[in-house]
Amino acid sequence: MENRIIQTYGEDIWKMTTEVLEKAKLGKMIPKGSYIGIKPNLAVAKPSSSGATSSPIIVSALIEYLKKEGHDNIIILESSWIGDSTKRAYKVCGYEDISKKYNVPLFDVKDDTYTMKNYNGMDIEVSDKLLSVDFLINIPVLKGHCQTLVTGALKNMKGCISDREKRRFHARGLHTPIAYLNKVIKQDFILVDGICGDLDFEEGGNPVIMNRIFCGSDPVLIDSYMAENIGYKPYDVEYIKIAEEIGVGSADIDNAEVIILSKDETIAKPSASRKVQRLAQYVEAKQSCSACYANLIRALSRLDDEGLLYKFKNKPILIGQGFKGIEKEGIGIGQCTKGISKNIGGCPPSTTSILEFLKRV
Ligand code: SF4
Structure with a gap:
C-alpha cells in the first residue's frame, strides 16, 4: 500500500481504528513470528485530550487487532522529550493499564544502549531495542509544531534515539537529521491519531477536534498528507522535502490513492482552548x-x-x-x-x- 492512505472519520475511536487496520490488511503485512514495536507519541506526560499524545484507545484497539491476527510478540517503546520522564508519560497517558491488560511490555528508550549509525556523513545514535524489532508501527499525532510546522511520522522517530542525540538534532537544525534518521531506521506502518491534535505546539494545550484516523506505509506520503490536513503544502516542511530527495518515500500526495471509509457525521464542538x-x-x-x-x-x-x-x-x-x-x-x-x-x-x-x-x- 505504498501510495495509498486509508482514512475514516468519527468519534468511535476503537471502531475507526479497527476499520482502517482491516481495510489495510495490516495483519497480512506482518511476517509470522515478528517482534513488533509500537511507537506512540508520548513526548510529554499529558493525556491525549490535550492534543499532545497518542490515544491509548487507538493503541489498545491496535493490540487487540494484532493479537486476533496471531501476532503476539509486541513491545511499546518511546522516549519522552528531554525534561520529561517517559515512565511518567506511560502512567499519565494510560499506557501502564494497556501494558497490564494485554501483557505488552513498556520500554523506556532513555534506559537503552545505543548503536551509532551513519548516513551521508552524519552519525546518529539509535536505540538498540528499536533496532531489534522486526516490524515497526508508528502512531504520530496530527498536530502542529512551532519549529518544524508539522510533527508527523518522520519526526516521531526522534523518540528512538538517545537524549544526547536529540540535543545534537536541535543543534543541527532538526530538518536534515530527521530526514537522515529515517534512512537508518525503517518504519513499516503508520497509524495517525487525528482525533484532537494541537494547533501549533508539540506539547498540546490547544487541541482541535478533527475526528479522523488514517494509515499508510510511506512516512513521507503520510507526512505530506498530515501537512495538508493542517494547512501546509508538503514542501513547506523542509524535512519532508529532504526525506523525499534521499529516497525515504514520496511527497506526491496529488497522485496518491486516498480511500475514505466513512464521512464525519458528528456536529462540531469547538474546544475550550x-x-x-x-x-x-x-x-x-x-x-x-x-x-x-x-x-x-x-x-x-x-x-x-x-x-x-x-x-x-x-x-x-x-x-x-x-x-x-x-x-x-x-x-x-x-x-x-x-x-x-x-x-x-x-x-x-x-x-x-x-x-x-x-x-x-
Ligand atoms: S458541514 Fe456540510 S460541507 Fe461540511 S462536511 Fe458537513 S455536510 Fe459536508
Missing part, C-alpha cells in the same frame, strides 16, 4: 460537521500566522448544514453553503483548499 475560541470568533457555524469545522479552524490559524485574519473582521465565515438552501451574500465553506455568494465546495473541503480560497476572497 483560548486560541481556538479566538479563531472561532470569525466563524458562524450552524450544525457544522466536526471535520469541516476543524479544517476551517486550521486554515484560520494559518491566516493568523500570515497576519491576514483582520480581513475577515465583521465578515463572518459561514459553515454547516444549517446553511443548506440559504441564498445570500457572504463567504461560505463547504457544499452546504453553496447558496452563499462566495463559496468553496467540498464535503469537507480540505484545509489547504479553504486557505487558498480565503486568501483569494
